[in-house]
Amino acid sequence: xxxxxxxxxxxxxxxxxxxxxxxxxxxxxxxxxxxxxxxxxxxxxxxxxxxxxxxxxxxxxxxxxxxxxxxxxxxxxxxxxxxxxxxxxxxxxxxxxxxxxxxxxxxxxxxxxxxxxxxxxxxxxxxxxxxxxxxxxxxxxxxxxxxxxxxxxxxxxxxxxxxxxxxxxxxxxxxxxxxxxxx
Numbered sequence: 001x002x003x004x005x006x007x008x009x010x011x012x013x014x015x016x017x018x019x020x021x022x023x024x025x026x027x028x029x030x031x032x033x034x035x036x037x038x039x040x041x042x043x044x045x046x047x048x049x050x051x052x053x054x055x056x057x058x059x060x061x062x063x064x065x066x067x068x069x070x071x072x073x074x075x076x077x078x079x080x081x082x083x084x085x086x087x088x089x090x091x092x093x094x095x096x097x098x099x100x101x102x103x104x105x106x107x108x109x110x111x112x113x114x115x116x117x118x119x120x121x122x123x124x125x126x127x128x129x130x131x132x133x134x135x136x137x138x139x140x141x142x143x144x145x146x147x148x149x150x151x152x153x154x155x156x157x158x159x160x161x162x163x164x165x166x167x168x169x170x171x172x173x174x175x176x177x178x179x180x181x182x183x
Contacts, residue, residue: 001032001033001036001037002036002037002040002041004028004037005033005036005037005038005041005112006037008022008023008026008109009109009112009113009116012109012113012141013113013137013141016140016141016143016144016145017144017147019141019144020144020145020147020148021147021148023105023109023148024147024148028105029101030101030104030105030108031104033104033105033108034079034104034108037108037112038079038108038111038112038115039076041112041115041116041119042071042072042075042076042115043072044119045071045072045075045115045116045118045119045122046068046069046071046072047068048118048119048122048123049064049067049068049071049122050064050068051122051123052064052067052122054125055125066182070175070178070179070182071118073174073178074171074174074175074178075111075114075115075118075171077170077174078111078114078167078170078171078174079107079108079111081170081174082107082110082111082166082167082170083103083104083107085166085167085170086103086106086107086163086166086167087099087100087103088166089159089162089163089166090102090103090149092158092162093149093151093152093155093158093159099149099150102148102149102150103149106142106145106148106149106163106167107167109141110138110141110142110167110168111167111171113138113141114135114138114168114171117131117134117135135168138164138168139160139164139168142160142163142164142167143156143159143160146159
């Protein structure tokens with residue numbers, strides 16, 4: 001299941017529109033998707049925090065453990081916060097229809113893409129500025145989910161303006177909060 005999850009993530013990166021179509025056709029249970037995909041990817045992101053020990057002599061095991069815990073809690077909590085806010089957003093576009101499974105899947109892949117960026121950045125020994133712009137590409141991937149989320153084309157712009165901050169802002173705010181609390 002995890003390899004299927006990664007396959008769809010790569011497809012979303014390479015061809016967002018076709019990726020969302022295939023995800024819609026697959027009809028994977030969102031709970032299984034989270035249990036066997038996202039949570040494992042978040043765990044991998046947390047474990048890759050220890051990779052920094054290879055090239056940075058000044059970090060300690062304790063500081064890396066704290067970073068790993070913060071990483072896991074940030075993305076795990078952001079998944080549920082994103083579901084809450086996306087449910088509110090979809091109430092504006094749904095006209096009474098139920099979008100629960102689609103909302104869970106949409107948030108799952110959006111948070112998963114952010115987590116994947118975290119994994120990649122943990123493996124880089126230097127600060128790579130291009131990685132800071134990749135969340136903008138996630139917004140494009142979210143925009144291509146209009147048909148998957150059954151949002152009318154006339155409301156596509158509003159959907160992206162509401163969906164992007166609803167899903168992408170919580171991880172950044174939680175990371176900022178944790179970095180402020182935990183030195």
